[in-house]
Amino acid sequence: MHPTRHDHARAVALFQATTVATLVLASALVGANADAATSTIGRTWPIAEPDALSEIEARTARLPADMRAQFGPRSTWSAMKAAVLAPAKVSRTRSVVPFYTLDTEIRLPGGEVLYPRGYTFNPLDYVTLPQRLVVVRPRDLDWALKTAGLTDFILLAAGDAQDEDAITLSERWGRPIFLLEERVKQRLGLTVAPVVVRQQGRKLELTEVRLDRRRRP
Numbered sequence: 001m002h003p004t005r006h007d008h009a010r011a012v013a014l015f016q017a018t019t020v021a022t023l024v025l026a027s028a029l030v031g032a033n034a035d036a037a038t039s040t041i042g043r044t045w046p047i048a049e050p051d052a053l054s055e056i057e058a059r060t061a062r063l064p065a066d067m068r069a070q071f072g073p074r075s076t077w078s079a080m081k082a083a084v085l086a087p088a089k090v091s092r093t094r095s096v097v098p099f100y101t102l103d104t105e106i107r108l109p110g111g112e113v114l115y116p117r118g119y120t121f122n123p124l125d126y127v128t129l130p131q132r133l134v135v136v137r138p139r140d141l142d143w144a145l146k147t148a149g150l151t152d153f154i155l156l157a158a159g160d161a162q163d164e165d166a167i168t169l170s171e172r173w174g175r176p177i178f179l180l181e182e183r184v185k186q187r188l189g190l191t192v193a194p195v196v197v198r199q200q201g202r203k204l205e206l207t208e209v210r211l212d213r214r215r216r217p
Contacts, residue, residue, distance in 0.1 A: 001015055002052060011049065023142060030215065032199045035071070080178075081158070082156055082157050082158040082159075082166075082179045082180050082181075083158060083180045083181060083182040083184070083185040083190075084157065084158040085135070085137065085155060085158070085180070085182075085185070085190060085191065085192055085193040085195075086191065086192050086193075087137070087158040087192065087193065088192040088193060088194060088195065088208045088209055088210045088211070089192070089210060090208070090210050091208060091209050091210045092207075092208050093205060093206065093207045093208070094205075094206050094208070095200070095203040095204065095205055095206070096188065096189035096203065096204045097122055097124075097202065097203050097204075097205060098122065098124065098187055098188060098204055099120050099121070099122055099187070100120065100121060100122075100123055101118060101119065101120045101185070102115055102117055102118065102120075103117065104117055105117045105157075122202060124199060124201070124202045124204070125202060128199060129199040129204075130151070131149075131151045131152050131153055131197070132148070132149065132152040132153070132197060132198045133152070133153050133155055133188070133196070133197040133198075134147055134148040134152055134153065134154050134155070134194070134196050134197075135154075135155045135156075135180055135190060135193050135194065135195045135196075136154070136155075136156065136193050136194045137156070137157050137158070137159045137163075137193050137194075137195065138156055138159035138160075138163035139159060139160070139163065139166065140193070140194050140211060141154075141156070141169060141173075141177075143194060143209075143211060144194065145173060145175075147194075147196065153176075153178060154175070154176075154177050154178065155177075155178050155179065155180040155184070156169070156177060156178065156179055156180060157180045157185075157193045158180075166178060166179050188196075188204060189204070189206065190206070190207075192207045192208050194206045194208070194211065195207065195209070196209070
């Protein structure tokens with residue numbers, strides 16, 4: 001049995017979700033309230049389950065006011081460790097095909113193997129990366145803020161000990177700033193920063209930029 005294109009697209013969507021999970025989870029969540037007229041038809045019963053928001057608020061109220069005493073400074077958190085990239089020494093543009101290999105098999109509901117473990121494919125045959133990724137070290141964040149569009153993602157590679165973390169920088173500049181994970185670095189074929197990543201057909205175009213660091217502290 002040959003897998004259909006629809007099933008193939010679903011498998012690729014799993015890869016896309018894995019690749020950008022850190023970026024999406026790091027972004028701010030915005031809630032919207034909508035009021036609408038309602039009508040009742042038939043019998044109704046009170047909701048027996050506890051309100052989820054009330055449960056969250058109750059649990060939050062029991063937490064310490066300052067969590068830093070329990071977890072320590074953010075600079076020591078393993079979740080705040082970004083991947084390391086060398087400074088770009090030359091400006092150049094190169095292309096990468098982000099082949100992905102399944103580390104587990106994918107089965108149909110009936111148990112039949114759809115894709116075996118080790119199956120390799122190019123996700124860009126099935127999905128589109130609509131925004132650019134602007135990857136920098138913290139010292140070059142000002143350049144990234146001027147370069148990135150409103151819909152682009154800014155990713156921070158590892159910086160120096162005195163550099164501020166992504167959470168602090170996000171709060172200061174009023175836009176989501178994400179950490180560059182090691183697995184994202186490997187999948188995108190990144191080696192230096194700053195670099196701007198965008199999709200060009202079935203490939204990723206990586207534009208590496210050499211900055212004049214003599215003017216920087």
